[in-house]
Amino acid sequence: MRKFFGTSVVAVGAAAMLALAGCGSGRDGDTGTKGEAKGFAANSLIGVALPAKTSENWVLAGDLFTNGLKDAGFQGEVQYAGASTTVADQQAQITALVTKGAKVIIIGATDAAQLSTQVAAAHQAGVKVIAYDRLITNTPDLDYYVAFDNFKVGQLQGQALLDGMKAKKPNGPYNIELFSGSPDDNNAGVFFNGAMDVLKPEIDKGNVVVASGQKDVKQTAIQGWKPEGAQARMDQLLTSTYGNKELDGVLSPNDTLARAILTSVKGAGKPTPVVTGQDSEVESVKSIMAGQQYMTINKDTRNLVKETINMVKALQAGNAPQVNDTKSYNNGSKVVDTFLLPPVAVTKANAAEAYATDPKLAPLTK
Amino acid sequence: MSRLKDLQKNLFGGTTSNARQFGMIFTLVAIVVLFQILTDGLTLRSDNLIALFQQNSYILILAIGMLMVIVAGHIDLSVGSVAAFAGILVAKSMTEWDLPWPAAIVFGLAIGAIIGAWQGFWVAYIGVPAFIVTLAGMLLFRGGNQYIGNANTIPVPEGFREIGSGFLPEFGPNTGYNNGTLLLGLVAALAVVWRELQARKTRRAMDADPAPMWVSILRMAVMVGVIAFAALRFASGRVGTSFPISGLILVVLVIAYSFYTRNTAGGRHIYAVGGNSRAAELSGVKLKRVNFFVMMNMSVLASLAGMIFVARSAASGPQDGNGWELDAIAAVFIGGAAVAGGIGTISGSIVGGLVMAVLNNGLQLMGVGTDRVQIIKGLVLLLAVAIDVYNKSQGRFSIVGSLMRPFRREDSVPPASPPDAEREPAKAAVSG
Amino acid sequence: MSDVPTLLEMRSITKEFPGVKALSDVNLVVRAGEIHAICGENGAGKSTLMKVLSGVYPHGTYDGKIVYQGSESKFSDIRASEKAGIVIIHQELALIPGMSIAENIFLGNEPRKRGAIDWKAANRMALDLMARVGLEEDPDTLIKDIGVGKQQLVEIAKAFAKDVKLLILDEPTAALNEADSRHLLDLLRGFRSRGVTSIIISHKLNEIEAIADQITILRDGRTVETLDVKADGVDEDRIVRGMVGRELSSRFPDHTPKIGEVFFEVRNWNVRHPISADRQVCKNESFVVRRGEIVGFAGLMGAGRTELAMSVFGRSYGVYESGTIIKDGKEIVLKSVADAIDHGLAYVSEDRKAIGLNLLDDIKSSTVAAKLSKISHRGVLSEVEEYQAAEAYRKELRTKAPTVDENVGKLSGGNQQKVVLAKWMFTDPDLLILDEPTRGIDVGAKYEIYGIIQRLAEQGKGVVVISSELPELIGLCDRIYTVFEGAITGEIARADATPETLMKQMTSTKKMLTR
Numbered sequence A: 001m002r003k004f005f006g007t008s009v010v011a012v013g014a015a016a017m018l019a020l021a022g023c024g025s026g027r028d029g030d031t032g033t034k035g036e037a038k039g040f041a042a043n044s045l046i047g048v049a050l051p052a053k054t055s056e057n058w059v060l061a062g063d064l065f066t067n068g069l070k071d072a073g074f075q076g077e078v079q080y081a082g083a084s085t086t087v088a089d090q091q092a093q094i095t096a097l098v099t100k101g102a103k104v105i106i107i108g109a110t111d112a113a114q115l116s117t118q119v120a121a122a123h124q125a126g127v128k129v130i131a132y133d134r135l136i137t138n139t140p141d142l143d144y145y146v147a148f149d150n151f152k153v154g155q156l157q158g159q160a161l162l163d164g165m166k167a168k169k170p171n172g173p174y175n176i177e178l179f180s181g182s183p184d185d186n187n188a189g190v191f192f193n194g195a196m197d198v199l200k201p202e203i204d205k206g207n208v209v210v211a212s213g214q215k216d217v218k219q220t221a222i223q224g225w226k227p228e229g230a231q232a233r234m235d236q237l238l239t240s241t242y243g244n245k246e247l248d249g250v251l252s253p254n255d256t257l258a259r260a261i262l263t264s265v266k267g268a269g270k271p272t273p274v275v276t277g278q279d280s281e282v283e284s285v286k287s288i289m290a291g292q293q294y295m296t297i298n299k300d301t302r303n304l305v306k307e308t309i310n311m312v313k314a315l316q317a318g319n320a321p322q323v324n325d326t327k328s329y330n331n332g333s334k335v336v337d338t339f340l341l342p343p344v345a346v347t348k349a350n351a352a353e354a355y356a357t358d359p360k361l362a363p364l365t366k
Numbered sequence B: 001m002s003r004l005k006d007l008q009k010n011l012f013g014g015t016t017s018n019a020r021q022f023g024m025i026f027t028l029v030a031i032v033v034l035f036q037i038l039t040d041g042l043t044l045r046s047d048n049l050i051a052l053f054q055q056n057s058y059i060l061i062l063a064i065g066m067l068m069v070i071v072a073g074h075i076d077l078s079v080g081s082v083a084a085f086a087g088i089l090v091a092k093s094m095t096e097w098d099l100p101w102p103a104a105i106v107f108g109l110a111i112g113a114i115i116g117a118w119q120g121f122w123v124a125y126i127g128v129p130a131f132i133v134t135l136a137g138m139l140l141f142r143g144g145n146q147y148i149g150n151a152n153t154i155p156v157p158e159g160f161r162e163i164g165s166g167f168l169p170e171f172g173p174n175t176g177y178n179n180g181t182l183l184l185g186l187v188a189a190l191a192v193v194w195r196e197l198q199a200r201k202t203r204r205a206m207d208a209d210p211a212p213m214w215v216s217i218l219r220m221a222v223m224v225g226v227i228a229f230a231a232l233r234f235a236s237g238r239v240g241t242s243f244p245i246s247g248l249i250l251v252v253l254v255i256a257y258s259f260y261t262r263n264t265a266g267g268r269h270i271y272a273v274g275g276n277s278r279a280a281e282l283s284g285v286k287l288k289r290v291n292f293f294v295m296m297n298m299s300v301l302a303s304l305a306g307m308i309f310v311a312r313s314a315a316s317g318p319q320d321g322n323g324w325e326l327d328a329i330a331a332v333f334i335g336g337a338a339v340a341g342g343i344g345t346i347s348g349s350i351v352g353g354l355v356m357a358v359l360n361n362g363l364q365l366m367g368v369g370t371d372r373v374q375i376i377k378g379l380v381l382l383l384a385v386a387i388d389v390y391n392k393s394q395g396r397f398s399i400v401g402s403l404m405r406p407f408r409r410e411d412s413v414p415p416a417s418p419p420d421a422e423r424e425p426a427k428a429a430v431s432g
Numbered sequence C: 001m002s003d004v005p006t007l008l009e010m011r012s013i014t015k016e017f018p019g020v021k022a023l024s025d026v027n028l029v030v031r032a033g034e035i036h037a038i039c040g041e042n043g044a045g046k047s048t049l050m051k052v053l054s055g056v057y058p059h060g061t062y063d064g065k066i067v068y069q070g071s072e073s074k075f076s077d078i079r080a081s082e083k084a085g086i087v088i089i090h091q092e093l094a095l096i097p098g099m100s101i102a103e104n105i106f107l108g109n110e111p112r113k114r115g116a117i118d119w120k121a122a123n124r125m126a127l128d129l130m131a132r133v134g135l136e137e138d139p140d141t142l143i144k145d146i147g148v149g150k151q152q153l154v155e156i157a158k159a160f161a162k163d164v165k166l167l168i169l170d171e172p173t174a175a176l177n178e179a180d181s182r183h184l185l186d187l188l189r190g191f192r193s194r195g196v197t198s199i200i201i202s203h204k205l206n207e208i209e210a211i212a213d214q215i216t217i218l219r220d221g222r223t224v225e226t227l228d229v230k231a232d233g234v235d236e237d238r239i240v241r242g243m244v245g246r247e248l249s250s251r252f253p254d255h256t257p258k259i260g261e262v263f264f265e266v267r268n269w270n271v272r273h274p275i276s277a278d279r280q281v282c283k284n285e286s287f288v289v290r291r292g293e294i295v296g297f298a299g300l301m302g303a304g305r306t307e308l309a310m311s312v313f314g315r316s317y318g319v320y321e322s323g324t325i326i327k328d329g330k331e332i333v334l335k336s337v338a339d340a341i342d343h344g345l346a347y348v349s350e351d352r353k354a355i356g357l358n359l360l361d362d363i364k365s366s367t368v369a370a371k372l373s374k375i376s377h378r379g380v381l382s383e384v385e386e387y388q389a390a391e392a393y394r395k396e397l398r399t400k401a402p403t404v405d406e407n408v409g410k411l412s413g414g415n416q417q418k419v420v421l422a423k424w425m426f427t428d429p430d431l432l433i434l435d436e437p438t439r440g441i442d443v444g445a446k447y448e449i450y451g452i453i454q455r456l457a458e459q460g461k462g463v464v465v466i467s468s469e470l471p472e473l474i475g476l477c478d479r480i481y482t483v484f485e486g487a488i489t490g491e492i493a494r495a496d497a498t499p500e501t502l503m504k505q506m507t508s509t510k511k512m513l514t515r
Helices: A002-024 A056-071 A086-099 A116-124 A150-168 A186-205 A227-241 A255-267 A282-289 A301-317 B002-011 B016-038 B046-071 B079-095 B101-126 B130-149 B158-165 B179-205 B213-235 B245-263 B265-275 B277-282 B287-313 B324-334 B346-365 B370-393 B399-409 B419-431 C046-054 C078-083 C101-105 C119-132 C148-161 C178-193 C205-211 C236-244 C305-312 C337-342 C352-356 C363-375 C383-397 C413-426 C443-458 C470-476 C499-506
Strands: A045-050 A075-080 A104-107 A128-132 A144-148 A174-178 A208-210 A249-251 A295-298 A337-341 A344-347 C006-017 C020-031 C035-039 C063-068 C086-089 C166-170 C197-201 C214-219 C222-228 C262-272 C280-290 C294-299 C319-327 C330-332 C345-348 C431-435 C462-467 C479-484 C487-493 C512-514
Touching: A045 A056, A045 A086, A056 A075, A056 A301, A075 A086, A075 B370, A086 A104, A086 A116, A086 B046, A086 B287, A086 B346, A104 A301, A116 A128, A116 B158, A116 B287, A128 A301, A144 A150, A144 A301, A150 A174, A150 A186, A150 A249, A150 A295, A150 A344, A174 A186, A186 A208, A227 A255, A249 A255, A255 A282, A282 A295, A282 A344, A301 A337, B016 B346, B046 B079, B046 B158, B046 B213, B046 B245, B046 B265, B046 B287, B046 B324, B046 B346, B079 B101, B079 B130, B079 B287, B079 B324, B101 B130, B101 B158, B101 B287, B158 B245, B158 B287, B179 B213, B179 C383, B245 B265, B245 B287, B245 B346, B265 B277, B265 B287, B265 C363, B277 B287, B277 C352, B324 B346, B324 B370, B346 B370, C006 C046, C020 C035, C020 C046, C020 C197, C020 C214, C035 C046, C035 C178, C035 C205, C035 C236, C046 C078, C046 C086, C046 C166, C046 C197, C078 C086, C086 C148, C101 C119, C101 C148, C119 C148, C148 C178, C178 C197, C178 C205, C205 C236, C214 C236, C222 C236, C236 C443, C262 C305, C280 C305, C280 C319, C280 C462, C280 C487, C294 C305, C294 C443, C294 C470, C294 C499, C305 C345, C305 C431, C305 C462, C337 C345, C345 C413, C352 C413, C363 C383, C363 C413, C383 C413, C413 C443, C443 C462, C443 C470, C462 C470, C470 C499, C479 C499, C487 C499
Parallel strands: A045 A075, A045 A104, A104 A128, A128 A144, A144 A337, A174 A208, A174 A249, C020 C222, C035 C197, C035 C214, C086 C166, C166 C197, C294 C462, C294 C479, C345 C431, C431 C462, C487 C512
Antiparallel strands: A295 A344, C006 C020, C006 C063, C214 C222, C262 C280, C262 C319, C319 C330, C479 C487
8 A cells, every 4th residue: 555655656746747848848949030020919918117106207108008009909018117126126027028928018217228138038039129218228139219309308408598598688698507317317418418519609608607617417417316416406506606696597407306406596595597397297387387497398298109109000010110210329239220209398488389289288378 | 544644744844943934835836826827827937937036036145144144133234235336346347447257256245245344343343233234334335336336327248147147058969948957957856855865864863763755755756846847947948048047046055055054053153143142152152253254244145146136137227226125134034034033044035035026026927016016015024924923922833833733742753854844945946 | 717718719720732731620729818829840830820810811711710709700811810909920020121110110000190190199109119018219210220129029019009919929039039038028928917818939948838828739730739838737848749749858869979189270260340340240269179079159149159150161251350270280261152161161051041042942952052063074063963962961861842853942941951951061061060050940850950960070070059049059069169249258068068157158258268
């Protein structure tokens, strides 16, 4: 009896192993080239990996993707990174989407330089990767990039800053201060360079003066786009440089920082300078209408998401998606095919017109 | 009936720690099976298993060090910052000072050792509580990371990336599987059989009846089955992928540290210090040396974890290491360590870490957002520890422990030698 | 006797833990206004019985009936029993060291006025309660600043604050010195005269004999008998017989000393207090130990005996100042405990729970903890040898435990002490220092431990015994040093040792040598 039991156990174990061996057989090769330009099923899984829900813009984008992909007949899945372990979360989410068999993954990168391994894995699994809004760097495996023309954003900000100051005070020299976004965000530098493209000639002429002397992108950067960082830096600038000088304008890369800068200036009891912004956040649009913040940029997330979904549709049909820039966006490994959308500068003067179709912002401009 | 009793007595061992360990493994298996069903088989698919190990190896490595720190009665809050600090320096050393990557790894470990010596010095020789020292370290090295890296992301070269994203190489004849992984599985299976036989010998040497032969065979069959399953899974990943290098590093560390904590005087001393430091001191344990060692060891492992993460991310970034200390600490406590020190095992912590990892992975596969994942993880941590505390307060060790209790009393010989169950997860890790 | 009303009756109490019957069919009848002692060896079920009574094990978790003040009581928790006037004072005092006497007395029971604590009233009531227990201190004094004896009184005052009718004291004098113990016993007599009923659990049979009206003896979870002290003419031997179930012919096993040459000597030992550097805890002390000799150290609590032993044992206490240790004719320097162990010293501490054992550990690893090198081969511990060593000592010392895998925290005091002894015997020492080796241990286990000590001496080891129980020293030791205020004040041969001579030397600085 005992002997019988023993042998039967061994037999069961062996059988189990054989069964397992059977089901595990057959390895997939590199499917990266297999699916080229052939398209995929219309109800395929499309993954969207976005950063943590810290800005209303990402939440809006997530909602738009969810609805847009569904309307287009796809099975969409939107995931946000966690609040603290953002990079690791996003890495895991992208891998999970690959595992689940997503055909296209759209990534709004948390840290654009730390995803190359996951993008490579996706590529090898035959998944198309689209970088959304932020260019993923140091990987040859990124397929497309969709964004607003961020250099243009910077240029618009720079131009608006000059226009705004001129409108207040016809003749210079104007004292200004410069702010830029988080150094780990690839776009931050692009915004800054765009703005400097406009401002640099004026600075060189002496018409515009950066009174603190802090002109380098490293000096002006605000880690993590944190408003408290911008406010602290502005506080310091006011004390160190503007004791008896007038501050005419501040280049701020986005609305959140712009409002923080205005708070700081107000706290110091200084007259409101011309402050730029970006993103058309509700509070900032209110601020513009109240004559505080001077301008913002309208980058309609709706359009960006729409264009991204158009790309996915083209890929599904097996066509090459439409791109309009194949030269400017080098991510360190290759030049990425890019579709750029034009941004719009908004001041009090054209706000009503610019936000006419936006259900949330339109009422604010009346 | 008596056969069933035999099985219960011998398969899971009788001591409470064994029973608890079994409970943990049971939980892990239950969660795996649950998600395997919920995700339509995605959880145990080879690419997911591979990803699971790659994604979590650095946290599990931290858990090894954290277990020793916690057993010794301390805590280390600085591991994330230390990892980030070592990571940025290693990245810089390769990109800016052109250090070859093997040298950079040694350099990274040396940084860990120096940081560890610094923290160990304050804890062991000055007597500042580790909570404070490492809270300071958390700020210090996070700041150091930002100061050195300027909050930039610094890419690392291909060779270095292997430790985070590499796999066992392809070699030998085309078997349809990754041969290296198969070989590893074979070694693991042989090790299991050898250990079982060794355990029987040990028990005979202890004048105790070894478990009935059929129980041993069943146990071996189950474990070899698990190993074979895992080995085949890992070996049948897409060509170019197989058992990850980072997983291999983890397995080696788990085996080495399990052995160290269980079978050497140094390891025993850590438990003695955590259990009753004064008693340990009066038994000839060099308290300061032990405390210094656990803190230093933790920082070395933290720097290793940092390097693996950087290698996997292909770049060192300013967000590296954020919140890692909490994941590692959670793994250790879910794995059954006592908050006051003196109790806990490496294998338990690894299983605890895997519970969290599988949970995370499974929920992600199901498309559950991180917000809800965090809520669930928080509840799991609380529940796991609460069940344990509750059962202890009821005079029982754990639910499983109490289930096992009736079988324990009736055998007056030590049941299945503890190392079996203790090693189980380590073995599982070899292959799966 | 039947005319005295019964305050409490516990009828056939049975309490089972998974697999263990801690109490079976235990009966206890306590008359109003008496002092009732409960005796029994460790593990006999005394504490369990008291926990049943005080509601720690609530009604329903045990079988049997508790009739208190004439009606059946079903306490659901401690609060319920305290409300009924039953207050238990545990061996481990439940006081908060950083709080004042008054705060402790009213902890959880604070007098309030409009929601806020009325400290004026509290202090006034505290003074009143303190007077009742004979405690003369400022109620604002912090608990940590008063001695153990006074802390015990605070506990009792705390009980009175709760309007106690039945006071239960678990080993109240275990940690007290002679004077404090006497004071406490007087206090209990005073309570009796005022009608307070007390239950006392104690291992000190002389005290029980002196104070109790009735004694209930438990053994192995059963009631053995209830004795009326006066009527039955009970003495210590009678109690012991009931507890162990047999006649103990002698409190000490037979032993013929085989004393050899002096092999261990401490000369002019000076040690300062670890924190207050101006305090000298060892004042130029010198002593010798011969092979095969059991040497006693007598002294009052705080005389510096433990300090001396620990400072010799690898400087594990205080700041070493000067002095030499000579072993086998050679001077040795012991800078750490590891040094001391390597040189063949062993120290069994007085507080085995706090500093003697890792209570989380099992018997196995506790046994080998002080000399892991002995079971290591090339740095790897041998589990087989560990098990064999532990098992051998378990058998030799007759440690009561199912297996050596048992947690030491679950063992009784006597068995824990045996594990500690095993741990140090395992290091194969030449000199074994035992600090209060039988504290909190019951009679039967004491006898066994004496036997172990004597066997060690017969093997040619030197044994030093530090004890506060003079009969123990006189019965066990070949030679006794007396210590007073950090100095050795006398050396008395066994033949000349009586409690009186020892006590005299223990309380004076004048040197007297009788050999």
